[in-house]
Amino acid sequence: MANLSIKAAEKCRWDGVALGEVMIRFDPIDVPFERARTCRIWHGGGEVNVAEGLSYCFGLRTTVLTALVDDGFGRNISTQLREAGVNTGHIVWFSNSGKGKYATDKKGTLMNGINATFRGKGVIPSKTEYYRAHTPVREVGGADYDLDRLFGEEGVRWAHTGGIYTLLSPKTAETAVEYLKKAGQYGTLRSSDLNYRANVEPNKDRARSINRQIVPHVDFLVGNQSDFDDALGYSVDVSKTADMEEWLAAYVSLLRRVAKDFPNLKLIGTQLRGAHSADRIDWGAVLYDVGEDKLYQGAVRRNVEIADRTGGGDSFASGVIAALLKGKTLDEAVEWGAAHGILVQETPGDTTMVTQAMVEAEVARAKKGGGVVALR
Numbered sequence: 008m009a010n011l012s013i014k015a016a017e018k019c020r021w022d023g024v025a026l027g028e029v030m031i032r033f034d035p036i037d038v039p040f041e042r043a044r045t046c047r048i049w050h051g052g053g054e055v056n057v058a059e060g061l062s063y064c065f066g067l068r069t070t071v072l073t074a075l076v077d078d079g080f081g082r083n084i085s086t087q088l089r090e091a092g093v094n095t096g097h098i099v100w101f102s103n104s105g106k107g108k109y110a111t112d113k114k115g116t117l118m119n120g121i122n123a124t125f126r127g128k129g130v131i132p133s134k135t136e137y138y139r140a141h142t143p144v145r146e147v148g149g150a151d152y153d154l155d156r157l158f159g160e161e162g163v164r165w166a167h168t169g170g171i172y173t174l175l176s177p178k179t180a181e182t183a184v185e186y187l188k189k190a191g192q193y194g195t196l197r198s199s200d201l202n203y204r205a206n207v208e209p210n211k212d213r214a215r216s217i218n219r220q221i222v223p224h225v226d227f228l229v230g231n232q233s234d235f236d237d238a239l240g241y242s243v244d245v246s247k248t249a250d251m252e253e254w255l256a257a258y259v260s261l262l263r264r265v266a267k268d269f270p271n272l273k274l275i276g277t278q279l280r281g282a283h284s285a286d287r288i289d290w291g292a293v294l295y296d297v298g299e300d301k302l303y304q305g306a307v308r309r310n311v312e313i314a315d316r317t318g319g320g321d322s323f324a325s326g327v328i329a330a331l332l333k334g335k336t337l338d339e340a341v342e343w344g345a346a347h348g349i350l351v352q353e354t355p356g357d358t359t360m361v362t363q364a365m366v367e368a369e370v371a372r373a374k375k376g377g378g379v380v381a382l383r
Contacts (some may be wrong), residue, residue, distance in 0.1 A: 009273040009296045011226070011331060014194055019162030022067035022332055024097075026152075026186050027054025027172035028144045028179075029073050029088075030120030030137070031080050032357060034315075040123045040136070050084045051357025052121075053171040053202045055093075060325025064093035064347060064359045064366065067329060070094035072152045072186070074109060076101045076145040080119040091358065097101045098152050101143045109143075117143045126355075127285030133316055133325035137206060145176040149185035158193035165328055166190035169200040169229075170238055173217055174208040179218045200324055201230035201238040215240045227274040228265070229324045232258075241265055255278070255293065259302060266297040273297055276341070278314075278323040278332050278348055279307075287312050290352075292323055292345035294337055303338045305345030306373035313349075318357040323348035325359070326366065342370045 016022065029052035058069040071093055072208030075081035077100045085095050101109045101117055111117035120139040127133035157163060166186065173183045183199075190197050199221055208214045218238045222228060232254065235241040241264060245257045262275050274294060281289035291307040326347030330340035346369040347359070354360040 009298050009337070011273060012194070013196060013332060014162065014164045016164065019164050019238070020068065021070055021094075021161060021163045023058055023061045023069045023167065023328065024072065024157065024163050025054045025058035025069070026072040026166070026168040026183065027051045028120055028139065028140060028142055028175060029055040029071070029075070029084055030122050030142075032354060033121070034122045035123070035125055036355075037128065039131075040134070046123075047355065048083065049356035049358070052088045052319060053200060053321055054167060054169045055088070055250075056321035056358050057167045057325045057328070059088065059091045060322050060351075060359045061329055061332075062346065064325070064361055065329035065333070065363050066092075066096070067332060072097050072098050072157075074101065074147045074151075075097040076103060076117055076119050076143055078103060078119065080121070084119065087233050097152060097157065099143070099147050111143070115141070117141050117146065119143075120135075122319060125267050125302055126317075129284045129286065132285050135206075135317075135357070138304055139175070139207075142175070144172070145179060148178055148182045149189065152186075154186060154189040158189055158195055163190065163193070163195045164332060165196045165198065167198045167200075167324070167328070168221075170202040170218060170221075170234070171204055171207055173221055174204075174214055180220070184224060187221065191224060196226050197224060198227035198229060198324065198328065199225045200320065201228070201234035202320065203234050203237040205237075205374055210369045212296055213239055214238050222269050223271055225269075225272065225326070227276065228269075228272055229276045229320070231278055231280065235261060235265065239265070250281070255304070258293070259295075262295045262302070262314055263300070266295070274337075276327055276344065278320045278326065278344070282318065283310060285316075286314070286315070290319075290345065290349045291342055292341055292348065294327060294341040294344070303341045305341045306370075308345075308373060311349060313352040315355045316352050318359075319348045319352045321357070322351035322359055329363075342374070346370045346373065
């Protein structure tokens with residue numbers, strides 16, 4: 008098993024920290040946003056979702072590094088984070104007074120990120136529209152978060168970030184590298200999710216260039232089937248219609264190429280999603296131990312009906328990280344990741360609404376190939 012050298016919980020204030028953007032989400036439920044008249048309000052961000060999974064589902068101590076404008080949108084996001092057990096004490100708040108270092112105006116020159124996500128149904132795909140070009144997290148760097156105090160005085164066992172945040176602006180890319188380097192300096196394990204989004208950075212060459220600066224400072228790299236090509240430039244010669252088993256066979260050679268080029272990596276994880284429709288998928292996950300050249304595969308779920316696909320990959324990552332922080336083996340960790348990932352897609356919103364007990368029950372059910380029974 009990979010030698011992860013996880014810091015002892017009693018020597019750290021935080022089990023996990025995440026650096027990234029978080030947006031408020033408008034969810035029109037089953038009505039395309041063009042015709043929506045009411046919405047539910049959630050929040051989400053590819054990096055922060057991981058911290059929230061660790062706190063709410065797995066009962067771990069987490070905090071987030073992000074920036075928000077101090078208005079109703081920002082306070083709504085903060086309230087939702089606190090409700091899920093995430094500490095908000097490291098958020099950089101921008102007033103709208105127009106005065107001071109962390110300030111903006113009242114007309115939205117800086118604004119909290121907003122997205123509208125319609126979940127889709129059947130042959131109608133899910134659709135997300137973003138307003139994130141002027142979010143305050145683009146304006147702050149490592150010095151604004153006092154990384155030495157965080158990783159040194161307070162202590163962190165695991166630090167996470169991801170490819171959405173790193174591509175928002177040149178400053179976020181620089182901050183992610185600084186954050187990961189500082190975490191490594193203090194012996195904190197580090198992870199990053201490639202999480203490529205063409206709407207954030209349509210230029211794949213730029214995305215690949217930035218990610219190649221990030222990955223050398225990561226212990227656990229996460230990505231889905233297409234991320235390794237889109238975000239790093241590693242392709243797999245498999246038909247788009249290939250089933251999960253055929254894709255996995257080719258995928259092993261890709262993992263070995265990535266590990267050879269980035270010898271710092273200890274683990275590489277991937278969630279595998281095969282979509283039958285917008286709300287029915289196949290779902291699986293693998294975890295590659297670089298040092299042992301060994302692939303661990305979670306139980307595959309076939310033709311599962313889901314409620315909301317957003318956040319499945321983030322929840323896979325948090326499931327794996329939680330298992331490792333709690334002393335589980337790699338074969339247990341991949342099962343926790345796969346189970347948490349599918350369960351989060353069974354509930355609305357980007358973030359977790361399930362418990363560790365539910366994750367453990369889903370692991371047992373999937374291994375046995377059992378059905379689902381009512382709890383009474």
